[in-house]
Amino acid sequence: MVTIAELISLAADSSLAEVMIDLEMKVSGRTKEEIWGEMARNLVAMEQAVEKGLTGVASMTGFSGGDAPKLTDYLEKMSPFSGKNTLQAARNAIATNELNASMGVICATPTAGSAGVCAGVITMMKEVHGVNENQQVNFLFTAGAVGLAIANQASISGAQGGCQAEVGSSSAMASAGLVELAGGTPEQCGHAVALTLMNTMGLVCDPVAGLVEIPCITRNAMGASLALLTADMALAGIKSAIPADEVIQAMDQVGTKMPTMFKETAEGGLADTPTGRKITAQLFGKQ
Numbered sequence: 001m002v003t004i005a006e007l008i009s010l011a012a013d014s015s016l017a018e019v020m021i022d023l024e025m026k027v028s029g030r031t032k033e034e035i036w037g038e039m040a041r042n043l044v045a046m047e048q049a050v051e052k053g054l055t056g057v058a059s060m061t062g063f064s065g066g067d068a069p070k071l072t073d074y075l076e077k078m079s080p081f082s083g084k085n086t087l088q089a090a091r092n093a094i095a096t097n098e099l100n101a102s103m104g105v106i107c108a109t110p111t112a113g114s115a116g117v118c119a120g121v122i123t124m125m126k127e128v129h130g131v132n133e134n135q136q137v138n139f140l141f142t143a144g145a146v147g148l149a150i151a152n153q154a155s156i157s158g159a160q161g162g163c164q165a166e167v168g169s170s171s172a173m174a175s176a177g178l179v180e181l182a183g184g185t186p187e188q189c190g191h192a193v194a195l196t197l198m199n200t201m202g203l204v205c206d207p208v209a210g211l212v213e214i215p216c217i218t219r220n221a222m223g224a225s226l227a228l229l230t231a232d233m234a235l236a237g238i239k240s241a242i243p244a245d246e247v248i249q250a251m252d253q254v255g256t257k258m259p260t261m262f263k264e265t266a267e268g269g270l271a272d273t274p275t276g277r278k279i280t281a282q283l284f285g286k287q
Helices: 004-013 016-028 032-054 067-077 084-101 116-129 133-153 163-181 186-198 216-235 244-257 274-284
Strands: none
Touching (some): 004 016, 004 133, 004 186, 004 244, 016 133, 016 163, 032 116, 032 133, 116 133, 116 163, 133 186, 133 244, 163 186, 163 216, 163 244, 186 216, 186 244
């Protein structure tokens, strides 16, 4: 079982990205070039998803879509309270998940419902900071290493652990990727993971009508924003009092004890509001 502590130890003389590549080589038997090529294709899929989502797409139900272009317009005309980096990452995250809701091609990181977080963050880094392809691919390998450690100790499924397991995990993955991209240490990556997960702990999965639209799309924007913040905190030297693996295990405990109504069943939370029930009735003809 891979843990964050083990990843940090293995990365002492390299990086989390390199550790992830080595692990994948051992497990799959493929060459580094083959593994790198596959991740590079994942990156292209992310970039294309953002690009298509930004043109304005509507979901199959018509209950979501078109918000990403609104944020583009806002970015061009206004001075965002959250800053342009944050809002651009959030916009790209929304674009990705709006495309997902319209049945477009996305790259699950770690799930389709949370695909916008890493995609939103890394495409913003290319657009704003000019990071090159090698840096972007390394970001994804670092994110993958964190996702592996979370999946080994808890869950990345909303149906099992609530949205903390999906958007929470993707936010932690993106945060660690940013820290390593900025030259942070493996230990700082671990703190970024812990700081992120402890601040999404308990987040329920309550999709209206059981569809990955409301509130999933905007939660990806929140996740991308959180990843930027916790990466900055870790790079500034802020440390989590609770080690990352213990935070992951606590998240698993919370997810295990979370009532079923808050785990992708559309029986609680926003799905069970009067408006949520009305949308469900409109789609499926039942209250």
